[in-house]
Amino acid sequence: MKDLEMRQVYTKTLLELAEKDPEIVALEADLASSMGTSKLKEQLGKRYINVGIMEAEEMSAAAGLAVTGFIPFIHTFAPFATRRSFDQVFLSLGYAQNHAVIVGTDPGVTAEMNGGTHMPFEDIALMRVIPNNNIYEVSDPYQFKAILEDAHKAQGLFYIRTIRKKATPLYNEAIDFSKGYCKLKEGTEGTIFASGIMVAEALQAAADLEKQGISVQVIDLFRIKPMNEDIVIEAAKLGPIVTAENHNVIGGLGSAVAEIIVENHPVKMKRIGVKEQFGQVGKLEYLKEVYGLKAVDITKAMLDLLK
Incomplete structure (x- = not known):
């Protein structure tokens, strides 16, 4: 598979x-x-x-x-x-x-x-x-x-x-996906929620932060609606949150997470995604850089929150 x-x-x-x-x-x-x-x-x-x-x-x-x-x-x-x-x-x-x-x-x-x-x-x-x-x-x-x-x-x-083509493998077998999320990395100082192609970027960002002595968890939050509110609230209690999505920051994964947080446990948060821009022709890595969808963008966002 x-x-x-x-x-x-x-x-x-x-x-x-x-x-x-x-x-x-x-x-x-x-x-x-x-x-x-x-x-x-x-x-x-x-x-x-x-x-x-x-x-x-x-x-x-x-x-x-x-x-x-x-x-x-x-x-x-x-x-x-x-x-x-x-x-x-x-x-x-x-x-x-x-x-x-x-x-x-x-x-x-x-x-x-x-x-x-x-x-x-x-x-x-x-x-x-x-x-x-x-x-x-x-x-x-x-x-x-x-x-x-x-x-x-x-x-x-x-x-x-x-996506249509090959995805970065994240799981080695069929596991229980019924909760709507999977925790891919444990951490103690903050959380990165990501979906789709941004999950791999989130894992790279967490590894880069680890080199700087910062421990964050990474969660593949693939069910955006109905979202599992418990995991979002649990993450908010842990510390700052960064969301990463291949979508407009308005209305997508980040907005859904923010809505839960603001009503249940307000915490510092940044959303990584497309900001007030239309699409354009280009290769994937170029476009990810143009729209700020790289691991480095996630890393910077978390560092800013932890200052």
């Missing part, structure tokens, strides 16, 4: 689930080659539907299928799964209380050469305002597979944010 690209994890897991459950349908928006879902078309037959470049129609079709008893798994690029088709997601899936799983790929700077129009820094913020929506940002193949399986068994609307 750890050697698979995230798109391969999606296809493999969905095929396994669909073989056991005839109610699963897969919807695609003309991205079969980009996501590697052509195998789904071959094996699912009529249960694979490509709507073309019509994402709003994709959500509406999924709602119709859900009403008739099917379980739709919906894929498209993250800006089109959220920003472009928000009204259909909000009303036809969310308001109607339909069970559907939306997978939005190439989030934030991982859109790379597709540029600003395809670079969502706002998708989590949009999806967070839909009542009872379940939001995840996955960072590892084992984690992605487990969350897809859980979303299949559960009810309601799910939004799963993921």
